[in-house]
Structure formats: C-alpha cells, structure tokens
Amino acid sequence: MSKIDLKDIFLDYQENGHDFHALEGVSFSVENGEFVSIIGSSSCGKSTTLNIMAGLYEPKSGSFRIDGVETRGTGKNRGVVFQHYSLFPWMTVKKNIQFGIRQNFPGLSKNELSNKAQEYLEKVGLRGFEHKYPYQLSGGMQQRAAIAKTLAMETDILLMDEPFGAVDAKNRVILQDLLLNILDSTDRKKTVVFVTHDVDEAIFLSDRILFMNRKKIEREIPVPFERPRHRERLALNADYQQLRRKIVDLFYYDEEENLHELEGGAGI
Amino acid sequence: MIRKIHAVLPHILFVLLIYLILQPSLEGTDEYWALLAVVVAIELALLVKRKSLVAADIGIIVFLFLIVWEYLTAKAGVKNPLLYPAPENVFAIFPEDYEKILEGVASSLRLMFTAFGLALLFGVGLGLIVGLSDRLANTVMPIVRVVSPIPPIIYSPYAVALLPSFRSASIFVVTMTIFWPIFMNMVLGVREIDRKIMDSARTLNLKKSTMILQVLLPYSLPGILNSVSVSVSTSFLVLTAAEMIGGTSGLGWYIKYHADFANFTKVIFGIIMIGIVVTLLNALLAALKKLLIRWR
Ligand SMILES: Nc1ncnc2c1ncn2[C@@H]1O[C@H](COP(=O)(O)OP(=O)(O)OP(=O)(O)O)[C@@H](O)[C@H]1O
Ligand SMILES: [Mg+2]
Numbered sequence: 001m002s003k004i005d006l007k008d009i010f011l012d013y014q015e016n017g018h019d020f021h022a023l024e025g026v027s028f029s030v031e032n033g034e035f036v037s038i039i040g041s042s043s044c045g046k047s048t049t050l051n052i053m054a055g056l057y058e059p060k061s062g063s064f065r066i067d068g069v070e071t072r073g074t075g076k077n078r079g080v081v082f083q084h085y086s087l088f089p090w091m092t093v094k095k096n097i098q099f100g101i102r103q104n105f106p107g108l109s110k111n112e113l114s115n116k117a118q119e120y121l122e123k124v125g126l127r128g129f130e131h132k133y134p135y136q137l138s139g140g141m142q143q144r145a146a147i148a149k150t151l152a153m154e155t156d157i158l159l160m161d162e163p164f165g166a167v168d169a170k171n172r173v174i175l176q177d178l179l180l181n182i183l184d185s186t187d188r189k190k191t192v193v194f195v196t197h198d199v200d201e202a203i204f205l206s207d208r209i210l211f212m213n214r215k216k217i218e219r220e221i222p223v224p225f226e227r228p229r230h231r232e233r234l235a236l237n238a239d240y241q242q243l244r245r246k247i248v249d250l251f252y253y254d255e256e257e258n259l260h261e262l263e264g265g266a267g268i
Numbered sequence: 269m270i271r272k273i274h275a276v277l278p279h280i281l282f283v284l285l286i287y288l289i290l291q292p293s294l295e296g297t298d299e300y301w302a303l304l305a306v307v308v309a310i311e312l313a314l315l316v317k318r319k320s321l322v323a324a325d326i327g328i329i330v331f332l333f334l335i336v337w338e339y340l341t342a343k344a345g346v347k348n349p350l351l352y353p354a355p356e357n358v359f360a361i362f363p364e365d366y367e368k369i370l371e372g373v374a375s376s377l378r379l380m381f382t383a384f385g386l387a388l389l390f391g392v393g394l395g396l397i398v399g400l401s402d403r404l405a406n407t408v409m410p411i412v413r414v415v416s417p418i419p420p421i422i423y424s425p426y427a428v429a430l431l432p433s434f435r436s437a438s439i440f441v442v443t444m445t446i447f448w449p450i451f452m453n454m455v456l457g458v459r460e461i462d463r464k465i466m467d468s469a470r471t472l473n474l475k476k477s478t479m480i481l482q483v484l485l486p487y488s489l490p491g492i493l494n495s496v497s498v499s500v501s502t503s504f505l506v507l508t509a510a511e512m513i514g515g516t517s518g519l520g521w522y523i524k525y526h527a528d529f530a531n532f533t534k535v536i537f538g539i540i541m542i543g544i545v546v547t548l549l550n551a552l553l554a555a556l557k558k559l560l561i562r563w564r
Binding site: 051054055056074075076078079080082084085086087088089090091099100103104133134135153 | 469482486562
C-alpha cells in the first residue's frame with residue numbers, strides 16, 4: 001500500500017461566476033519514505049495539487065488516500081512548508097516552532113517544549129536567533145525556521161511548495177543540503193512531496209520526479225542516483241546530465257506543441 | 269553654520285522670553301511664577317531633545333508665540349485684557365484652581381477609559397462573532413455601512429433622554445465613537461486575513477479558540493490599535509462637547525461654566541489643559557502600541 005495515493009483528482013476554481021478547471025485527472029502515488037518532486041511550468045496546478053494533499057482544498061472528484069484511508073481536510077500526519085508565511089509574523093522564531101509542536105504534542109511540559117524547539121532550531125543552524133521576529137530574518141533564514149517548525153511537528157508526511165523559491169542561488173544550495181542531511185539523519189523515514197521549478201533541485205533531492213503538464217501528471221521519471229548524493233560529483237556524472245537534458249526537453253517539447261496548437265487553432 | 273544657528277535659536281528665544289517676563293508688567297497682571305515654571309519646563313524638554321531639529325523647530329514656534337503673547341498683553345497692553353489675558357494670568361489659574369481642574373481631568377479620563385473598555389470589549393467580541401460567520405457578515409455589514417458613518421454625537425440628545433443619567437449617556441456616545449472603527453477592523457481582520465497566513469494556520473489543525481486567540485486577534489491587533497489612536501482625539505472632542513452641553517464636571521464643563529461668566533482666562537487655561545490631556549492620551553496609546561506590536 002502506498003503512503004499517499006491520488007486517483008483521478010479534478011478541481012475547479014470559481015472565477016467571476018464560472019468554473020475554471022485547475023486539475024483534470026491528477027493521479028500518482030508516493031511510497032512510504034520516498035522523496036518525490038513535482039515539477040512543471042507555471043500555473044500547471046502544482047500548488048493546487050499540494051494544497052489538496054495538505055487538506056486545504058477539497059477535490060471536486062477523485063480519490064485522495066493516505067495509508068489507504070480516504071482523506072479530507074488537514075491532519076496531524078502532514079506538515080506543510082510554503083514559500084512565504086509558514087511563520088506567524090507576530091511570534092518569535094522559537095515561539096513559532098513551539099506553537100507548531102504544541103499542536104501535535106499537547107501533553108508536553110513547558111520545559112520539554114522549549115528543549116524540543118531548541119533542538120530543531122539548532123538543527124537548522126538558527127542558534128542565537130531564537131528571539132528574533134520573522135521580519136528580522138533574511139528570506140533564507142525564515143525558510144530555515146519554517147523547516148524547523150514543520151520538522152519539529154514530527155509528521156510522517158512533509159509537503160513543501162517551492163520552499164526555496166524566494167531564496168538566492170547560494171543559499172538555495174545550502175538549504176537543499178541541509179534538508180537532505182536532516183532527512184537522512186532521522187531514523188523514522190519521512191515521505192516528502194516537494195514542488196519546485198528548478199530541475200537541478202528536483203534531481204538532487206528526489207527519488208522520483210513527477211512532471212506535471214496540462215492539469216495532470218504527464219510523466220514519472222525515476223532518479224536512480226545513490227544516496228548520500230554529492231552535488232559536485234553528480235554534476236560530472238554523464239547519466240545526471242542526460243537525465244537533466246531529458247527533463248529540460250520536456251518543458252520545451254511542450255512549448256513547441258503549444259505553438260503548433262495555437263497555429264492550428266488560428267487557421268480554423 | 270545655518271544648522272548651528274537653527275539649533276541654538278530656541279535657547280536664544282528662551283533667554284529673550286525670560287528677560288521679557290522679568291520686565292515690569294502692566295497693572296492687573298498676576299505674579300509670573302507659574303508662567304516661569306512652564307517656560308523653564310519647555311526649555312528643559314528642549315535640552316533633553318537637543319539633538320532633534322524637529323524639537324528645535326517646535327521650540328522656536330512655541331517661544332515666539334509666547335514672546336508675542338507676553339509682549340502684547342502684559343507689557344504693551346494693546347488689547348482688552350478681559351478678552352486677551354496675559355500668560356501670567358492664564359498659568360496662575362493652575363495653583364489657584366488645581367483641585368477643581370485635576371478633578372475635572374480625572375472625571376473626563378475615567379469616562380474615557382470606561383468607554384474605551386466597553387468599545388474594545390464589544391468591538392472585538394461582536395467583530396469576531398460577525399466576522400466568523402458568512403451569513404451574519406453578509407447580513408450585518410450592509411446595515412453597518414449605513415449606520416456607522418452617522419456621528420454618534422448626533423444621537424446624543426436621544427441618548428440623554430433614554431439613559432438614566434447624563435454620565436451614562438456620555439459614556440454611550442463616546443463608546444459608540446470608538447466602537448465602530450474597532451468593530452470594522454475586527455470584522456475585516458477576520459474576513460480578509462491574508463490567505464497565506466490562513467492556509468499556514470489551517471495546516472496546524474488549530475482548535476477554534478487557538479485560532480481566535482493566537483491567530484485572528486494578533487493579526488487584527490495593529491489595525492485595531494491604529495483605529496483606536498485615530499479615534500482617541502475625536503472621542504475626547506465628543507466627550508468635552510458633551511460636557512459643555514450638559515455635564516456637571518469635566519474639562520468641557522469647566523470651560524463652559526467659566527465662559528458663561530466671561531472668565532476667558534480660565535477658558536483659555538481649560539483649552540490648554542485639553543490639549544495636554546489629548547497629547548498624553550495619544551502618547552499613552554503610542555507606548556501601548558510599541559509594547560504590544562514588536563513584530564514589525
Ligand atoms: N484560489 C484560486 N482561485 C482561482 N484560481 C486559482 C486559485 N489558485 C490558483 N488558481 C489558478 O489555478 C491554476 C493553477 O494554479 P497553481 O497555483 O496550482 O499553479 P502552480 O503550478 O503552482 O504555478 P506556479 O508555478 O506559478 O506556482 C492557475 O491558472 C491559477 O491562476
Ligand atoms: Mg505554485
């Protein structure tokens with residue numbers, strides 16, 4: 001049984017009175033402990049798909065199962081990191097982390113709460129920033145804190161929507177390494193679904209890449225490289241370069257197809 | 269060079285003003301001790317803020333004003349001293365009348381704080397209830413948009429007739445002045461909370477009470493405090509106006525009472541006191557805002 005299973009998911013958004021089809025038959029599964037990336041061009045429905053898994057939106061039709069159980073709404077088995085605002089601006093970094101922990105572990109004493117928050121804070125390298133407010137941190141540090149908060153909730157499933165999308169190139173690489181290191185170092189394997197635009201990021205992090213296009217998952221691409229992965233060595237690997245080319249081509253291939261469609265359409 | 273002159277100018281004016289005050293005054297001018305105390309207090313405040321050019325500007329204006337006022341009334345005597353009292357006489361009111369004045373200030377402030385407490389309680393409470401329900405909000409808000417722009421002072425005569433005492437009527441009218449902006453801000457805070465913040469809150473599976481206390485309230489707090497600081501001056505104006513109409517205590521009453529006896533020295537003093545009280549209230553709110561909202 002897969003950890004996460006989506007079958008034939010449809011979703012419409014209401015827009016000026018009429019329905020806009022955002023997802024048209026999204027199907028895929030994620031195995032327990034697997035790291036899967038969803039990649040695809042803008043507006044293809046990546047965030048919408050992730051938000052359904054988070055329980056923020058309800059599909060119009062289709063089945064969404066976790067551990068085989070049909071699921072609707074948010075739940076303590078899933079933690080979510082967004083590109084922005086995963087932290088409450090009115091709480092300090094540590095308070096934010098503690099707040100997340102308290103929701104999933106209501107029985108903890110004040111001390112245990114503080115220790116647990118501190119532990120995750122230090123895992124993401126934010127020692128010394130405990131009492132800063134989010135606005136006092138750089139974008140990269142905010143995302144570190146967001147990751148610490150979500151990891152500290154110790155959910156089975158981690159859903160991430162372009163968590164490094166607003167971070168500069170150098171910090172992006174640092175954060176990718178940090179995320180993999182933390183995931184590798186925990187004994188209980190987490191199941192991760194990670195939305196990104198960045199082909200290299202997707203390959204470096206994932207076991208499998210889902211290429212999304214035209215409101216559904218169009219391809220599933222396995223990423224066969226062994227872990228732990230080394231960025232520099234991977235970049236020199238011919239297989240890596242071939243895989244990378246293949247995925248980049250998927251983006252362009254589709255654009256050409258769209259062009260043909262447009263031309264054909266204009267002719268009629 | 270110009271900056272330097274700019275910085276010392278208020279202090280030069282201070283010396284000039286002191287010199288002028290110490291010159292012999294016309295008959296009918298009171299002792300200058302109270303006035304001197306006020307002038308020295310302003311100078312001390314300027315010395316504390318001597319780095320600030322804005323403070324220097326304000327000092328220049330205040331001292332110039334006092335010099336002109338002092339010269340025209342106490343020294344040159346160009347106008348009717350009953351209508352244009354000397355600053356000596358105005359500030360001498362304080363040692364003479366201070367019990368009555370402090371009592372008036374205290375009475376006005378008690379009423380203000382009561383009204384603020386009520387407005388905060390009902391504004392936040394009702395705002396939450398209305399904001400959290402689509403149906404209530406859709407029904408109530410169109411009505412609110414018609415009723416809320418009516419200045420509450422307009423229905424004060426009716427409030428006086430309905431409520432048991434003048435004081436309760438004043439409390440009602442002042443409360444309404446502050447209630448609307450708080451209520452509107454709370455409803456808006458709940459209904460138009462940034463979707464990203466709401467999404468991230470929802471993923472935490474919060475209990476309803478936690479959602480209200482830890483998310484919706486802190487999110488709406490800056491808007492509420494801003495609306496309160498905007499309405500604090502208006503509501504004090506409403507209050508003093510009410511006291512002038514029918515009060516038996518408070519600063520508004522003090523001014524009206526002495527105006528009826530054509531004692532404009534006391535009227536001017538009352539006006540200055542109102543300015544001071546409003547400024548203090550605003551400063552109190554600014555401090556509160558700083559204390560409560562450290563997160564941006
Ligand atoms: N709340 C909403 N209401 C109406 N339309 C929406 C809403 N959210 C998304 N859409 C639309 O649905 C489509 C898919 O949006 P979605 O955010 O899932 O795309 P995405 O793949 O995450 O894009 P991006 O890479 O830019 O983040 C887009 O055309 C978008 O405009
Ligand atoms: Mg998106």
